[in-house]
Amino acid sequence: MAATLHDVARVAGVSFKTVSNVINNHPHVRESTRAKVEQAIRELGYRPNLTARSLRSGHTGAITLALPQLSLPYFAELADAVIEAAAKCGLVVLVEQTGADRDRELEVMASPRLKMSDGLIFSPLALGQEDADLIKAEVPIVLLGERIFGSTSDHVTMQNVTAARTATEHLLDLGRKRIAVVGAHEGEVIGSAGLRLRGYREALEARGIPYDDGIVAYVVDWHRSNGAAAMHDLLDRGAQFDAVFGLNDTLAQGAVRVLQEAGFRVPDDVAVIGFDDLDETRYSLPTLSTVDPGRTEIAETAIRMLMDRIKDPAGMPPREVETAFQVVPRESTVGRAAAVPA
Amino acid sequence: MAATLHDVARVAGVSFKTVSNVINNHPHVRESTRAKVEQAIRELGYRPNLTARSLRSGHTGAITLALPQLSLPYFAELADAVIEAAAKCGLVVLVEQTGADRDRELEVMASPRLKMSDGLIFSPLALGQEDADLIKAEVPIVLLGERIFGSTSDHVTMQNVTAARTATEHLLDLGRKRIAVVGAHEGEVIGSAGLRLRGYREALEARGIPYDDGIVAYVVDWHRSNGAAAMHDLLDRGAQFDAVFGLNDTLAQGAVRVLQEAGFRVPDDVAVIGFDDLDETRYSLPTLSTVDPGRTEIAETAIRMLMDRIKDPAGMPPREVETAFQVVPRESTVGRAAAVPA
Known part of the structure; x- marks a missing residue:
């Protein structure tokens, strides 16, 4: 005993x-x-047995979080937010990294491992809209992101288009006219890159500024190295711009560093805004203006929806929630004096 | 079918x-x-069944990685390295975050969930040397870190003391005499903070420089915010120093930002070195000198040891491996011209 x-x-x-x-x-x-x-x-x-209570209730007390890649800080910070929100409900979280691989994304839902969890929070990056009917598992699922709508699962997403439009408007309001984009994905329509690019185009269009593909830099991944390489490309081809919209913060940080090396002052010569509100954006020089996409709200909403669904799997029709966002002006767009304190 | x-x-x-x-x-x-x-x-x-082959062999094809906190970038990048090394061996990785909580660290080893994995890679932060005999589970374990030695498990650790001594020597070799420390833990002897502080003291001692607790800043956690707060403390109490050893990179980045705000030039007035070689250190202004603790080697060694042990649990006595490290001089200590390219 x-x-x-x-x-x-x-x-x-x-x-x-x-x-x-x-x-x-x-x-x-x-x-x-x-x-x-x-x-x-x-x-x-003595060994604590956190699952004892849950086993009596027929639940494991664990949920699974499947996401593309922890080396992308957005997902590391999202995982942390989900784990924190889950802990408040007495749940532990198993994280599975799919590497944005279609096979792994399908496997996560079919795996016998999943039976050791009460539910799945799933952020797919390879599966798309045409796979909506493949989104199912033996436990309840809450979907994150914008790649699949209209499945039978609950769904939490951020306002990519509107948030990107507002970020672009922030640059336009500062008098910037030539806003380069770092991080577009060739041919993408849905997905964060496609939706954020759409928001950027909407903002330009509303002000009557023509879209210029010559100041849009395409990348494959969204690491700092990709942002740096994209900025090198823009500078090498002599692109003229007075602002940069990095489609996420790591891209923007890579781009800022290359701009600084090339002798540009940020924001005086080139204003830069990112997207994600990563912790590191508060400590860089300059601090990085960005969009807070509501990561904590995403995590807490996903956990709440999953808890509801675990309690009563068929209790309500699938729900879709969009979280609130906020543009955070920092030194990289408004300069030191006007920036909000870190 | x-x-x-x-x-x-x-x-x-x-x-x-x-x-x-x-x-x-x-x-x-x-x-x-x-x-x-x-x-x-x-x-x-069709659903891919990655585990089919493994089930026939009596293995699940999954391993568990238990670590303190994904919001500490070191652990996010370590998780990524482990996942990558595991993928090369056809293994998927389940990540459990323990929050450095003793209860959760014990629970990870006892959990019925663990039976869904073939083995555990475990980086404890609350358990210590006195718990060596509690390190056991129904699957093989490989321990990471320096908190527990002499258990019956295989073990991979970095050379904290020697690496910290070498980092400190790098600053001394540049002619710096008053090296502040950011990130010490009150009373800690083992653990990364304690060991790195010991390396720092050894370097001073070897050069006949007296240790001065007045330029050592203590913190509880190792986030950027803690590094910033610690540097504010040092400046507020009028501490005099010409260099800073941040016991990890995020602490160093937080400290650099506060130094810059206070008008210090890095490295001209104050040279700064961190520890971990995080990706972000290559893109900050200035790029951050740091210690590469051999993260990839840690991950690959841990996976190899675990694979050996899964194949043959009692095939060999417990092994202990220390990975190689390297001081990486960048702009924050040697300036722009002498720094290695990002």
Whole structure:
């Protein structure tokens, strides 16, 4: 019979509450008390069993989060937000990285591993609209992103088009007229790149500024290195511009660095805005203006929807939620004096 | 009976090899061929079963990676490296974030979820040396980090002490005499902070420079915000220094930003080095000198050891491997001209 917290309390000669405080790293525990409890834990070979309660309820207490790639900071920070939101509901999160590989994305939904979770939060990058009817699993799914609409799953998405239009308008409002784009995907219509490019074009059109493909830089991936390479390309081909819209923050950071190396002042010569509001944008020189796409809200909404669905799988028709966004003006567009403090 | 790749090939009227190329996103597939195959996949409702082969062998084809926190970029990039190394061996990776919580770290090893993996790569942050005998699970474990030695598990660690000493020597070799530390942990002996601080002290001692606690800034976490706050503290108390050793890169980046805001030139007035060689250090202004702790080697070694152990759990005594490190001098210590290109 496995030792319980009550056994630990008895052996340590302290209350159950004190044991719980020690285990949860509560700050107000005397060192000597902590030592006694830890000694009892070792003596008894006590192992916490977080899943015991859940097993009684027929649930595992775990959910799966499937996303493209943790080396893209957006997804690392999203994973962190999901894990935090899940923890508030007593759920642990298993993260699966699909590498934006179609096969892996399908496998995630079909895997026997998934039965060890109560549900799946799924951000596909290879599957598209035509795969809407393949989105199913033996557990409830909440979809993230903009690649698949109209499946039978609940869905949380950000306002890519409107947010990108607003970011572009921010640059136009500052008097910038030639706004280069870093990070477009050749031929993409749906997907973050396609939708953000659409928002950019809408903003130009509304002001009567013609779209110029000559200042749009195409990339395959969205790492800092791709942003740097794209900016090198633009400069090499003599493109003229007074602002840059990086379709995500890492692209923008790569582009800023290359601009600085080439002797351009940011924002004086070239204003730059990104997208994602990554933590690092608050600490770079200059701090990076960006779009906060509502990552925390995305995570919390997804967890809430999944919890509802786990409780009552067929309790309501599929829901679709768009989170609120916000343009965050920082030094890379408005300069030091006008920027909001980091 | 589920559709197989052979069924897909038959319906699409192409070879098995072509179907495999399409599914694996091979670049040299004609668009019309890809369309035919994808149509057949949809018609048949084909789902790839990556685990079929493994199930026959009694293995799941999945391993678990348990780490403290994905919002610390070091762990996000480590996770990515592990996932990449695992993929080369045909393994998928489930990531569990423990939040450096003792309870969660113990739970990871005891969880019934773990039975869905063939093995565990485990980077503990709350468990310590006294818990060595608690490191066990029903599957093989490879430990990462420096908190627990002498368990019965295989173990991969970086050379924290020597690498930190070499980083400090790099600053001393540049003629810097007052090297502040950002990111020490109050009272820590083992753990990354404690070991790196020891390396720093060894370097000073070897040159006959007295250790001065007045230029050591203590923090609780290792985020950019902690580095910024620590540097504010140092400046507020009038600490005098001509160099900074950030015990990791995010701390260093936060510190650099605050130095720049306060009017210090990096590296002219204050040289700064970090630790981890994060991707972002190549793109900041200035680029950040750092220590490459051998992340790829850590990941590949851990995967190789785990594979050995899965094949033959008791085939050899527990092994301990230290990876090679390298100091990477960039602009934040040697200036623009002497820095290695990003």
